[in-house]
């Protein structure tokens with residue numbers, strides 16, 4: 581009987597570990613849907629170097645709803661004092677307030693961030 585309990589306990593522990601690593605695996609996986617991926621990136625401080633993410637300043641993200649219409653394709657962006665596309669504004673925020681490297685024009689992270697903003 582005692583042996584049986586020990587075996588049961590071991591099984592439960594292993595099952596628990598397996599499940600944990602499975603959920604961790606799905607967490608770090610990149611969502612296939614660009615809007616979902618953009619949402620993840622919006623909260624990702626690794627786009628910059630000062631510990632800030634988009635969400636740090638634009639919280640809740642709905643404060644940016646309407647930018648999709650505004651930047652179609654360009655609008656005057658106050659902080660840069662010139663007309664910009666939405667991708668250029670995103671890169672401006674990565675480069676200036678987040679002190680990061682702007683993303684290349686064809687980078688899928690830039691496309692995902694834009695898709696997310698346009699969905700707000």
Ligand code: HEC
Pocket residue numbers: 622627632633634635636637638644647650657659669670673674677678693697
């Ligand atoms: C340290 C603060 C800060 C961070 C971090 C930041 N922004 Fe901004 N962002 C601003 C400020 C300030 C403005 C200009 C004021 C405004 O229009 O809200 C702005 C403006 C914008 C605009 C234009 C809003 C409009 O109405 O024209 C967009 C779009 C935007 N940010 C997206 C982003 C995205 C995407 C990220 C992350 C990659 C980001 N921002 C990170 C501070 C920040």
